[in-house]
Amino acid sequence: MSTDVLIAGAGPSGLSLALLLLRNGLSIRIIEKQSQFHPGERGAGIQVHTTSTSALIRVFILSQEVHLLPGNMRYFAAPDDGKPPRISTLVQPMDDTPDRPMMNARLLGQNTHEQLLREHILANYGVQVELDTELRSFEQHSDHVVVHAVKTVGSKPVEITVTVNWLIGADGARSIVRKQLGLSFLGESPQMEAVTGDIHVVGDTLKQDPIDGWSIWTQPDNATSLIVSMRPCMVPGENLFQFFMGGEKLDTLKISSNREELVKAFHEITGRKDIAFGKLVWMGLWRPNIRMVDNFGKGRVFVAGVHVHSPTGGQGMNSGVQDSFNLAWKLALVHKGLAPQSILDTYSGERTPVIASMLNMTTELFRKEFGAKVGQRQDFYRGHELRQFGINYRGGSLILDEKYTDKNEPIDPYRSGDDGTVRAGDRAPDAPSLTYLDANETVATCLFDVFTTVKHTILIFPGSAGENFVAEVSKTLREYPSNFLKSILVLPRSSTKLPSPLTDMTVVDTEGYAHMNYAVTEDRPTVFVVRPDGYIGALITSGELGLRRYFSSVFL
Numbered sequence: 001m002s003t004d005v006l007i008a009g010a011g012p013s014g015l016s017l018a019l020l021l022l023r024n025g026l027s028i029r030i031i032e033k034q035s036q037f038h039p040g041e042r043g044a045g046i047q048v049h050t051t052s053t054s055a056l057i058r059v060f061i062l063s064q065e066v067h068l069l070p071g072n073m074r075y076f077a078a079p080d081d082g083k084p085p086r087i088s089t090l091v092q093p094m095d096d097t098p099d100r101p102m103m104n105a106r107l108l109g110q111n112t113h114e115q116l117l118r119e120h121i122l123a124n125y126g127v128q129v130e131l132d133t134e135l136r137s138f139e140q141h142s143d144h145v146v147v148h149a150v151k152t153v154g155s156k157p158v159e160i161t162v163t164v165n166w167l168i169g170a171d172g173a174r175s176i177v178r179k180q181l182g183l184s185f186l187g188e189s190p191q192m193e194a195v196t197g198d199i200h201v202v203g204d205t206l207k208q209d210p211i212d213g214w215s216i217w218t219q220p221d222n223a224t225s226l227i228v229s230m231r232p233c234m235v236p237g238e239n240l241f242q243f244f245m246g247g248e249k250l251d252t253l254k255i256s257s258n259r260e261e262l263v264k265a266f267h268e269i270t271g272r273k274d275i276a277f278g279k280l281v282w283m284g285l286w287r288p289n290i291r292m293v294d295n296f297g298k299g300r301v302f303v304a305g306v307h308v309h310s311p312t313g314g315q316g317m318n319s320g321v322q323d324s325f326n327l328a329w330k331l332a333l334v335h336k337g338l339a340p341q342s343i344l345d346t347y348s349g350e351r352t353p354v355i356a357s358m359l360n361m362t363t364e365l366f367r368k369e370f371g372a373k374v375g376q377r378q379d380f381y382r383g384h385e386l387r388q389f390g391i392n393y394r395g396g397s398l399i400l401d402e403k404y405t406d407k408n409e410p411i412d413p414y415r416s417g418d419d420g421t422v423r424a425g426d427r428a429p430d431a432p433s434l435t436y437l438d439a440n441e442t443v444a445t446c447l448f449d450v451f452t453t454v455k456h457t458i459l460i461f462p463g464s465a466g467e468n469f470v471a472e473v474s475k476t477l478r479e480y481p482s483n484f485l486k487s488i489l490v491l492p493r494s495s496t497k498l499p500s501p502l503t504d505m506t507v508v509d510t511e512g513y514a515h516m517n518y519a520v521t522e523d524r525p526t527v528f529v530v531r532p533d534g535y536i537g538a539l540i541t542s543g544e545l546g547l548r549r550y551f552s553s554v555f556l
């Protein structure tokens with residue numbers, strides 16, 4: 001078998017998974033049924049959580065002028081009565097903090113996001129997305145999967161058969177992989193239709209304003225479910241907007257038939273004939289579906305990003321990417337024969353409650369904005385939990401927490417995460433102002449630069465136990481595959497000790513952020529095991545014993 005993993009679908013979920021598996025040294029193929037890449041902005045709201053897990057996206061966002069999501073929405077009457085708009089807050093901008101260096105969501109068009117991933121994958125691993133190639137069926141065996149696809153060459157369909165170790169369906173809402181695996185797609189499909197897409201606006205009749213740039217037209221007194229939304233795309237040098245036009249009585253088929261019908265409908269509904277339009281980038285029909293799989297895979301075949309929801313919360317793409325982060329490291333270890341196949345069950349076990357909670361939240365937002373009975377519409381303010389800091393796998397079968405041991409405590413997989421607690425199963429926070437010695441030169445770093453998507457990072461806070469504790473932990477770590485572990489000794493700022501030869505790296509917590517953000521006191525020895533997906537797998541106070549307990553579930 002020359003290909004370890006075949007990924008069907010080159011959206012953000014499939015491409016993120018591809019990159020993570022390639023970094024792990026697996027060989028992959030990515031097939032995409034479309035003949036060209038989608039040009040639309042669609043899932044542009046990047047939640048911070050995604051940026052902290054995806055170093056590539058974080059680095060890109062930091063190196064470019066990537067704008068924040070507009071904080072406010074301007075509500076006009078439809079048709080516009082010339083009165084000043086009502087301003088409603090979408091998200092409350094917050095200051096960055098040392099544990100959350102990118103507090104506010106950014107706007108990065110899904111088209112640009114995907115292009116960035118594709119280019120990186122091609123440049124660094126020589127893997128190109130195979131367009132015009134549609135997965136049709138597969139047969140699963142105990143040690144391989146046979147995949148049947150159809151590739152269009154010229155105008156001719158050519159059947160191809162590929163034998164791989166693993167098949168991943170990142171093939172979206174209508175996933176054929178999901179259907180063939182016989183997974184249920186639980187949920188509902190509310191009655192509503194909309195037309196969405198991206199269009200250029202000529203002149204300055206609509207503001208590309210990062211705070212107040214999002215304009216919405218609705219009927220006075222919320223008399224109908226009609227809504228027209230124009231969100232600035234904030235693409236430098238372009239007056240581009242993502243439009244969304246929905247309502248029960250709209251003739252969406254006619255509106256979406258061509259640019260002229262779209263513009264006509266916009267002018268009729270909003271009354272804003274002064275707004276002139278330029279090039280239409282794309283448009284398509286959108287129908288609300290609120291559904292998810294009951295299981296994320298079976299045997300050697302898994303799905304990623306196979307859930308659909310209202311875009312009101314800006315969660316969908318982010319959640320698909322996080323599916324991929326959860327799956328990638330587990331699949332890589334199993335494929336290399338280092339982890340038991342049963343660890344793959346925890347992919348579904350960890351992601352199912354998170355996605356179910358996400359669907360509940362985005363559906364509530366959807367009902368407020370679109371589905372509410374006439375006269376009951378509310379604005380869709382996005383709460384803190386939608387920043388995704390609080391998503392957690394607490395209490396999961398793979399998670400070990402020796403500090404917080406109350407098994408009866410209720411678990412909220414989509415908690416807001418603003419209560420200052422840090423437990424096993426939570427997203428690992430950042431900590432800046434760490435320094436280490438490199439060739440006799442003091443270098444500053446932060447934890448997000450230390451974590452990798454391939455290795456578990458073991459943060460050792462020695463407390464008052466000192467060298468013996470570090471020696472015991474380091475000796476235990478040597479029993480596990482060294483290529484997949486990275487140990488960091490975190491010394492308190494008061495420390496005058498030299499780097500430890502026992503760990504891969506020694507840092508001094510110069511400003512005390514690591515101790516503070518991980519809620520560690522300078523006297524109590526504590527070990528955090530941060531997984532390759534950026535979650536805390538274990539919070540250990542017992543040292544050797546705890547490490548053995550945690551790694552016995554991970555490594556064979």
Ligand SMILES: Cc1cc2nc3c(=O)[nH]c(=O)nc-3n(C[C@H](O)[C@H](O)[C@H](O)COP(=O)(O)OP(=O)(O)OC[C@H]3O[C@@H](n4cnc5c(N)ncnc54)[C@H](O)[C@@H]3O)c2cc1C
Nearest residue numbers: 009011012013033043045135172305314315316317318320
């Ligand atoms: C207007 C709008 C705004 C949105 N805003 C946000 C937002 O702000 N934030 C957010 O997180 N999400 C948002 N979303 C949702 C986001 O766009 C989706 O969640 C995202 O596209 C899902 O990514 P994915 O990779 O899982 O699936 P997809 O993007 O659907 O990719 C699946 C791919 O698989 C391909 N495929 C399907 N079947 C096959 C097959 N048999 N063989 C080969 N290839 C196949 C498809 O052609 C497609 O390219 C928005 C969506 C819309 C419509």
